[in-house]
Amino acid sequence: MASAADAEATCCGPGYASPDDAMTAPAEKLLYTVALYTGTGIQKPDYLATVDADPESSTYSKVIHRLEMPGIGDELHHTGWNACSSCHDDGSMSRNYLLLPGVRSNNIYVVDTATDPKAPSLHTIIDGDEIKEKTNLSGPHTVHCLGSEIIISFLGDANGEAPGGYLHVNEDFEIVGRWENSMGDIPYGYDFWYQPRHNVMISSEWAAPNTFMPGFDLEEVGHLKYGRRLHVWDFEKREPIQTMYLGEDGLLPLEVKFHHNPDSTHGFCCAALSSNVIHFWQDDEGGEWKWEKTVDVENELHPEWPIPLPGVMSALLVSMDDKYLYVNNWLHGDMRQYDITDPHNPVLTGQVWIGGLLGKAPEVNGVEVAGGPQMFQLSLDGKRLYVTTSLFSTWDNQFYPEIRTKGGVMVMIDCDVENGGMSINEDFIVDFGQEPNGPSRCHETRYPGGDCTSDIWL
Amino acid sequence: MAQLSDTWTITIANQGSGRFSVDAQRPLLDTLEEHGVDLPYGCRYGGCITCAAKLTAGAVDQAEQVALNNRQIANGYVVLCVARPTSDCTLEVGVDSHDKLYRNPFLDPLEPHELKPDIATPIGES
Ligand code: FES
Numbered sequence: 001m002a003s004a005a006d007a008e009a010t011c012c013g014p015g016y017a018s019p020d021d022a023m024t025a026p027a028e029k030l031l032y033t034v035a036l037y038t039g040t041g042i043q044k045p046d047y048l049a050t051v052d053a054d055p056e057s058s059t060y061s062k063v064i065h066r067l068e069m070p071g072i073g074d075e076l077h078h079t080g081w082n083a084c085s086s087c088h089d090d091g092s093m094s095r096n097y098l099l100l101p102g103v104r105s106n107n108i109y110v111v112d113t114a115t116d117p118k119a120p121s122l123h124t125i126i127d128g129d130e131i132k133e134k135t136n137l138s139g140p141h142t143v144h145c146l147g148s149e150i151i152i153s154f155l156g157d158a159n160g161e162a163p164g165g166y167l168h169v170n171e172d173f174e175i176v177g178r179w180e181n182s183m184g185d186i187p188y189g190y191d192f193w194y195q196p197r198h199n200v201m202i203s204s205e206w207a208a209p210n211t212f213m214p215g216f217d218l219e220e221v222g223h224l225k226y227g228r229r230l231h232v233w234d235f236e237k238r239e240p241i242q243t244m245y246l247g248e249d250g251l252l253p254l255e256v257k258f259h260h261n262p263d264s265t266h267g268f269c270c271a272a273l274s275s276n277v278i279h280f281w282q283d284d285e286g287g288e289w290k291w292e293k294t295v296d297v298e299n300e301l302h303p304e305w306p307i308p309l310p311g312v313m314s315a316l317l318v319s320m321d322d323k324y325l326y327v328n329n330w331l332h333g334d335m336r337q338y339d340i341t342d343p344h345n346p347v348l349t350g351q352v353w354i355g356g357l358l359g360k361a362p363e364v365n366g367v368e369v370a371g372g373p374q375m376f377q378l379s380l381d382g383k384r385l386y387v388t389t390s391l392f393s394t395w396d397n398q399f400y401p402e403i404r405t406k407g408g409v410m411v412m413i414d415c416d417v418e419n420g421g422m423s424i425n426e427d428f429i430v431d432f433g434q435e436p437n438g439p440s441r442c443h444e445t446r447y448p449g450g451d452c453t454s455d456i457w458l
Numbered sequence: 459m460a461q462l463s464d465t466w467t468i469t470i471a472n473q474g475s476g477r478f479s480v481d482a483q484r485p486l487l488d489t490l491e492e493h494g495v496d497l498p499y500g501c502r503y504g505g506c507i508t509c510a511a512k513l514t515a516g517a518v519d520q521a522e523q524v525a526l527n528n529r530q531i532a533n534g535y536v537v538l539c540v541a542r543p544t545s546d547c548t549l550e551v552g553v554d555s556h557d558k559l560y561r562n563p564f565l566d567p568l569e570p571h572e573l574k575p576d577i578a579t580p581i582g583e584s
Pocket residue numbers: 498499500501502503504505506507508509510525537538539540
């Protein structure tokens with residue numbers, strides 16, 4: 001195997017040689033976030049917004065470009081790059097396309113971010129009907145690159161019923177077919193992350209598109225219409241090999257992240273409805289995968305409501321040095337930072353409030369917040385955390401109906417990487433309530449140079 | 459019982475209002491769009507609720523829909539991407555008609571008979 005120095009000298013592919021190397025990259029100057037009109041009452045397409053994140057710029061903290069999708073009703077949600085640090089040794093690859101799946105339309109938009117990073121353009125569309133026809137999949141979610149190719153998790157079959165599967169797309173964005181050889185007895189899909197040195201992929205469970213797209217009926221959890229398991233895959237064989245049944249501790253296990261260190265087997269998942277962090281790991285190569293609950297956010301009583309309010313921990317992210325774990329509680333309204341130096345024993349080191357239903361932070365930097373902290377992205381150096389407030393249009397409409405007139409916001413949190421701690425940056429806020437076509441809702445954010453939820457090292 | 463007909467008259471009561479003659483065999487989303495009515499949609503197969511409208515008079519066949527629960531159906535909601543008219547209808551369309559579509563489940567739980575049709579307990583059974 002080539003030494004790191006050799007790799008530096010010979011390669012010019014995307015990303016970075018290692019997580020340590022990524023942390024020394026220049027600070028992000030542009031952010032891309034999807035912004036929705038689906039479900040808002042405004043008959044306009046969803047779009048990719050470019051936000052100026054350069055504090056020296058006169059348009060700092062403003063939307064400087066909007067790339068509209070060709071039609072309405074996609075519900076853009078998560079996004080992913082065509083290439084990441086897993087291709088760092090391949091000089092023929094570059095990170096120049098961002099893939100934007102539409103959860104409701106099934107279309108995948110491939111956006112060119114390299115020709116003009118400030119003003120990305122639509123490169124091609126992987127047609128949603130063609131995906132249904134060729135692969136029997138609908139409800140796209142997570143995009144990961146896979147060497148020079150791409151896999152995307154889909155939550156449903158062509159009729160919106162679970163479990164769905166994985167779409168395999170080649171580097172020219174043509175449909176190859178289904179990626180997995182078997183779904184085993186997996187009932188639901190959602191997010192996934194892989195750690196190639198251990199030949200492992202972990203996938204999580206939300207629900208069938210026909211269950212979650214119309215909104216959240218809490219009663220359906222008891223009818224087992226929502227997930228409560230994690231699945232361990234043999235990554236090379238492309239089939240599941242172990243189920244971790246989380247039960248009541250793991251209702252709606254959503255985002256899955258491994259440590260960035262490619263040697264580590266430790267990873268984390270947030271169980272949204274249980275509002276728990278699930279830590280998983282493997283002690284010995286080839287052995288059982290284990291899990292434990294390491295953070296448990298208690299439900300809060302709301303004075304006027306009969307049912308105690310869960311935090312709804314819908315997202316999670318690990319800093320590039322694997323030292324801090326960030327999680328949200330969308331309904332309570334807090335963002336938390338945990339020191340996970342010992343992944344079995346996280347220590348709460350920071351907490352800030354943004355919106356939420358408990359009334360702790362109705363306003364941030366002079367902007368009224370509808371929604372709570374939901375998606376977030378961390379700078380490579382770990383110091384700036386960008387947080388948006390919308391979850392999914394129908395779920396927003398249930399819990400935060402005022403988001404229709406107020407739109408979403410993007411907030412920046414300054415993170416203390418030496419001693420722990422978080423504080424809301426007073427100079428940065430992007431109010432999507434002020435968008436030219438009316439209030440829109442911002443969701444997942446990425447940066448042109450890679451970020452803390454894109455890169456995997458081989 | 460509605461008589462058999464090739465076309466029905468659909469009255470849109472909000473959003474500028476209008477009356478349109480539509481094909482009885484085709485989904486209302488398709489036929490109203492052809493008349494120039496600007497309607498929201500997402501999946502176009504009855505699974506995502508984005509196109510929901512409130513039926514205030516008349517009847518539709520929406521047997522293919524899987525998005526609405528029984529409470530939403532009882533409140534008059536129909537999903538236009540699969541609903542076909544079986545009589546003259548009056549509709550309120552778009553997000554303006556969604557006042558009763560969304561509820562906070564921690565504030566306002568569903569009764570067992572109000573769940574989606576495939577899992578609801580029939581009224582009268584316990
Ligand atoms: S467009 Fe999805 S239910 Fe009609």
